[in-house]
Amino acid sequence: MGATTPAANVLTDRLLRSWLRCRRRAWLDRHGDPAERRWTAHRNLQLDDQQRCFVALLPERPGHGHAACAAGAAGVVGLRLKGDGPDGERLEAHPPLLRRVKGHSRWGAFAYQPVVARQGRRLTREHQLPLALMAQLLEQEQGAAIPDMLVVGGGGRRLERDRVGFSAALRRQLADSLRKLAADLERNSPPALAADRRKCTLCSWRASCNAVAVADGHLSEVSGIGAKRRDMLQQLGIEGLQELAAADPDRLAARMERFGEQHGEAAHALVAQALAQRDGRVDHLDRSPSLPELADVPGVLLYDIESDPDARHDFLHGFLRLPRQSDGRWDLAAASYHPLLVLAEHGEERSWQRLQRLLQRYPEWPVLHYGETETLSLRRLAQRQGASEHELLALKTRLIDVHARIRRHWRLPLSSYGLKAVAAWRGFQWSQPGVDGARALLWWRQWQGSGPDRRGSTHALRWIVRYNRDDCLATWAVADWLLAADPASADHHVQP
Ligand code: SF4
Structure with missing residues (x-):
């Protein structure tokens, strides 16, 4: 599902929100080739x-359009507001909800205020300014001033309300942003890629922008370079991956130190990473065994969690049980997958008991996972459930972060060391292409929303479980490569 293309020359709340997120995004929304857009689960999660x-x-069903406003409905949806901006621009806004408040409007002894929902915990300009645009047009429409607007959050689980005053300063900021947005949209070519490319993961233009970043050797393509370091390097005259790879590390370290000692220390690693990516090089950084804990164990558990971050709920703990044969080979053909689905109504105690039972069934088996999430979640859960110091220590020793081992032992020719990038580099293929954590969360919400018997979307549940199992297998693909590349463990490969 993509955004509707805004009519030419009209500035909309949606364009403004895109622009506040990334100037290039608003330009692409207006002028980009719609065929290059990719569906992202994020928008659906937001709507949910x-x-x-x-x-x-x-709780009561809102009314629809002008008729509902005239009738004084408590809530109104589907109203498209139009008007003119301070410089004569044509403006449009489509408030997701209007709420009846005290006041006097052309409809009677009441007025409306616009309401938007925020995802995440913070109220930002991305909420405030589109809301201000809605308020400005609504003032014209209802013939009454709007002293404040409302932002709601908490995903409906624990409703949070933030009142936003429609102050003179906010009106000025709105006029200023609309002016800049209009100027950006008139450009013949798109603005630069976002400085902070982390926001690209949620953007429907990410495929085309990623291609541009790779083709241009954009600095953000170098693993370890975020918005701040990119700025710093640009100030030092280093504009792209090629220049960084060609830089003298000692000289660069001396120059970067003026931004702080830690940046000087990072210079050598950044140049080496750029070289690895430029030349497709794989560097062995630490030749000691990367997974010594696996030397004599009877098997491993591959572990991956799926979460709903807003609800702070880990809804699926997936384990792939991978045994070892008597000759020491890993037996992928005999691997079995064990999904532990956690419903909120089960309560944390029951989830912890189920997890403990599974872990206790294989006491000698290390638990491999990719990234910090699993360790943090499981140990926090154990703590909340009153695990002893001894149990916590045993858990800590047993959990092995494959991502940390990759980072410590290898430098790879990749712009990201995330599971998707590293496992794909090893040739691993997900059975459901293009799926990510956001899509899995959306499926979870769809399954949960399908009624008390939850029979409506068992497909969604099957897809989540399949995605999670694939992540466990991908974690193994990376661990297996670590073992194979380890001189000391070269004879313990998985069977072909
Ligand atoms: S993918 Fe990134 S750079 Fe491209 S439009 Fe989206 S946010 Fe901006």
């Missing part, structure tokens, strides 16, 4: 959150 928040705020 919004729906929950609005139901929690106004």
